[in-house]
Amino acid sequence: MNRSIKIYNTVSKEKEEFKPIVEGRVGMYVCGPTVYSDVHLGNCRSFISFDIIYRYLKYVGFKVRYVRNITDVGHLEGDADSGAEDKISKKARLEQLEPMEVAQKYANGFHDMMRTFNVLPPSIEPRATGHIPEQVNMVKKILDNGYAYEADGSVYFDTLKFAKETGLYGKLSGRVLDDLVAESRDNLKKQDQKRHPSDFAIWIKADDSHIMKWDSPWSLGFPGWHLECSAMSTKYLGDRFDIHGGGADLTFPHHENEIAQNFGACKSTPANYWLHGNMLLMNGRKMAKSDGNTITPEQLFTGDSPHVSKGYSPMVVRFFMLQSHYRSTLDLSDTALQAAEKGYQRLMEAYKNLTKLDEAKAPTPTDVDTKVNQTLDQAFNEMDDDFNTPKALARLFEVVPVINSLANGTISASEITADTLKRLKVVLSDFIFHIFGLKDETSGNDNTQTAVLEDVLELVLEIRQNARTNKDWTTSDLIRDKLTAAGVLVKDGKDGASWSIKNN
RNA sequence: GGUCGCGUGGCCGAGUGGUUAGGCAGAGGUCUGCAAAACCUUGUACAGCGGUUCGAAUCCGCUCGCGACCUCCA
Incomplete structure (x- = not known):
């Protein structure tokens, strides 16, 4: 590895030379999908972008630990009239399935699609539901460090304190706290429990209708909207790692809050380089x-x-x-x-x-x-x-x-x-x-069949060549036209004909 | 309303203060029995208006248009 790679960092808003924390190794975390519905095409673009980044870093010689999570719990339904509700749970009731069944179904679909696009699997693909203790622990740490407060069984991150002490809140997305106050919607749930409008929940007390819930020191509930990424990146990549990626729409509030949580728990910002893929x-x-x-x-x-x-x-x-x-x-x-x-x-x-x-x-x-x-x-x-x-x-x-x-x-x-x-x-x-991770789609998957096909086509082209030598244009054109209709493109060159399979 | 970004030739899409992006489509040619494929050559450009500069599509300002985020979202 002796190449100098430049990476655009959302934090600094400029290209920086990439220097890994540990020589020759890269820790990379990318926010994965929330598995409550089929993968969106835009998701695919994002994961393809980071797939190429992963592939290139490996290609130039880095040992890369690539962590891409699956979020199968947690996110609030913003416009639900029944109050705070877990997306997965809601879908489960609608479809009469176990929540994990829904998550599994869409996770499978996601994996199929990634394979279809020839996206390499990450080194580790942790699930949010598999890391509830880690998340509970992180909430504890944040509380211990004084960056969060409890209110009626829920726990909120204290953005004001964090912003005042560090000046970090809003840095990634280019926001200032005053703007956040002005922007905040007054119809947010549990608004009255928060000390500041921009504070966000890291643990949420579940109501009776909620299916996915876990025990915690504060309530029977579920982790906050952005906590799983903080907990899992820390677990597998450490307090500080090299690259954190995701779609541009995650910059705020998701990544901003991740940074806040990580700092709240570990006293340091998580990633050195923040990369954001743009929208499709x-x-x-x-x-x-x-x-x-x-x-x-x-x-x-x-x-x-x-x-x-x-x-x-x-x-x-x-x-x-x-x-x-x-x-x-x-x-x-x-x-x-x-x-x-x-x-x-x-x-x-x-x-x-x-x-x-x-x-x-x-x-x-x-x-x-x-x-x-x-x-x-x-x-x-x-x-x-x-x-x-x-x-x-x-x-x-x-x-x-x-x-x-x-x-x-x-x-x-x-x-x-x-x-x-x-x-x-x-x-x-x-x-x-x-x-680039492209595949040749024109050649068949089955080697035996491909070999047979090649031999057969060689024969057909030989017959056609004989016809052409005899100026039997009827036969030669018939062969060409029929092959074309069958999806085989005949290409006459100086040293005889060759062929290729046409797509469509 | 706030924050950020974009506006490139017929289409998509890079890029940079002065020198070819590239793909697709178009035009001419070579090859060929004809065609296709391939190869060669080739035109059309930087939203508008000002400013900085010897020189701007590239920097600055304004105008117009578009988009993203601010709410789950890649």
Whole structure:
């Protein structure tokens, strides 16, 4: 590991050189999903962004402990008229299921979707319900340290005291306490129990209708809205760790409160670098079920939605997301996805062409060598600069014409050295599959079947070639047209025909 | 209302004080029996108005438009 990586830190609002607390190791915590409904496409973008960050840090040689939680308890339903209510519990009553059954169902769905998008599993995936003692303990510590107070069985974090003593509250999200006072809604639950409007609950006394509740020194209840992340990050990564990530919408209040809680319990802020992924928009607006401006991942794959003209495969969607920077909003649209699909196919096609290249005869480095090596170096430099996937991707595309030219003879094998060709193969493969986490969807999963298919197609193309030699255009065109209809693209080149499977 | 961010060519989307982003689409060419694919060449740009500067799409101000957060939310 001798690369210098720069990361944009939300706390400082600028790019900083990444220096891990322990040389060669990275502790990274990312806020995972709340499993009370199906994963939202925007969630997927966020987890894909951090997947690439995780992959890149590992790729450059760090030993990374990546913790991504599952929240299966705790969050309040803000607009519920029956008062404080746990999301999971509410859903459970509606569906007549055990709360944990609901959580498990959606957790499974979440995992399936992550696998579909080729997102690597984290090193540790702790669940909030599995860490109630840790959370109770944290509340105790915060109370002991004087940063919280109890009121009628619930415990509240004292933001005013924390802000006055440290000046830290609001720093991450750029807020000042006076604004928070002005902003606070007067219809917040249990408002009267709080000393200050911006104080927030870290333990909530449950009413009778509440299903998920645990014993604690203060009441039979459940942990506060943001406590699980503080408790679990501390347990698995320590009081201080390197990277904390999440969606931009978590900056306030979730992460702000996490910082407060961690400080309240451990007397130190938890993470050195706070990273925030930006929102996924659709047709220029935030996705929202209320106005129909939304699409599920499944609808995107199948094309069963008025927002798309056809289905797009998971890897096309992943590629689409790679084309923008994680800190920018990304606007999903049908035309943008079509463009991404073409681009994805072009990249994968070039990679396949590359794997077939084995001739490199230049004795000494040529202009082609220089161009290729510089471009590959640049691609890594782009990733070093706050994980700039769109720029790195652009560099990869600059090398595509070189590959295709070598494949079709426009550039001869004598114009590239074996060393460069080898490096090109390794680096391109690393980037596409290991760093960007793309998969080749065109090749079958079953190796035997794939091999059979390849042999059969070779035969068919040989027959067609014979027909062409005999100027039997009827037969040759028939073969080509039927194969096209079957989804196999025939590509005539100088050294005979080759084929590839078309998506859709 | 408060806080923050954005506005780039037909579309998506990077980026920077003076030098090519990239993808998709378009145009011309090479190759081909025809076509496709591939390759080569290529046009269109930085919301508007002021200011700073030798020079700004890039910095500053204002205007307009859009978005996010402030409430569970990636």
